[in-house]
Amino acid sequence: MVQDKKQAILKGVLKLVNRVGFYHISMKMVAAEAGVAAGTIYLYFKGKEELINELYTMIVSEFNESVLDAYDQDSPIKEVYRAMMSRAVLFYLNNKDYFSFIEQYTYAPFLFKENQEQNFMLLLPLYKMMRAGKKQKMIKNLPDAVLLSMVHGPMNTMLKMHFARKTDLTKATVQNKFYNACWEAIAAHN
Amino acid sequence: MVQDKKQAILKGVLKLVNRVGFYHISMKMVAAEAGVAAGTIYLYFKGKEELINELYTMIVSEFNESVLDAYDQDSPIKEVYRAMMSRAVLFYLNNKDYFSFIEQYTYAPFLFKENQEQNFMLLLPLYKMMRAGKKQKMIKNLPDAVLLSMVHGPMNTMLKMHFARKTDLTKATVQNKFYNACWEAIAAHN
């Protein structure tokens, strides 16, 4: 019962991210969207900051669940790579509001207080895969940051362009072209 | 004389982007930073929205100047690519405040009114280079959006990590590894 209302409030924020944009969200709007009174929010969250931070934590754990369980120690690394990218892209395509929220949260005023370290937690699944690939000599022996940027960066930009309707991410393009192009950037060419 | 004050105000905003973050910038702060009174800003700009938008336009044109003049029709496309990437990365490394501003401007509330189209103007130099490369069969025949994301994305993520001190972008790494890795993502492998 208590959780129902808390979830309704969190979901309310998400809906508003798309409808009015991160920085126009007021507590009154959240209350209206969630079907509660303004004061009720403060029974479940200390304040706006905690509300936003909890939502972020929720999204991060959902994302990691979705992507990390594609990590099968025994599969060839290229397949792990493909599975992870696939899951990550699908996760955001199916949850535009998550993507928008994450993008904007990164630069939110709140962040500059304590959560700055959490900021790259979303990259941990990819990070793990990279290290395995380097050991197997399947992936270039480059600094982690370089490799990470080579798969996270394109995904991010693609999604941004897709959601801004600058391009259409068809399944075929993503699966047959995009993943391969990124792979060629990070793969060791022996 | 008039331009001095206008420039001082614009530069004031930029300084504040780094010091207090985009969303904590108030008109009073800008006035103090620029050494003028609050009301003075309104002699040069219609309001906060116009101020921010003019700053964006200023940065876009500076960026395009810096990067586009690396486009020499006669050079081999791989060299053009390298020169452009090099200029773009250098531009942002030397102007952290420009990078921060652009990143945050993209999702600013202002944007959702009219300037949304300008949003990918920064990518035009890269876009142009891609099309030439495709004609010469040096670059994969992929949709422009895919190619663009493959060079813009990594650069963006690298810079973000660099500025967040998650990695150190040494000149050597960038020049010897990063550019090549991105190139392999977009190059046609005949």
Added chain:
DNA sequence: TAAAAATGAATGAACGTTCATTTTTTGAAA
């Protein structure tokens, strides 16, 4: 001295948060 530029206190709107009040839930007694 007239015009132009600059000032900064005043204004009103918007926001996050609080808290006195109302509504709902609970569970023991009848």
Added chain:
DNA sequence: TTTCAAAAAATGAACGTTCATTCATTTTTA
């Protein structure tokens, strides 16, 4: 099962603060 009072949950008007913007006044320029 019904009753009812105490506890818990929910409400939303009110508060204090912050902010962008205005404009009567002052300062600078021509």
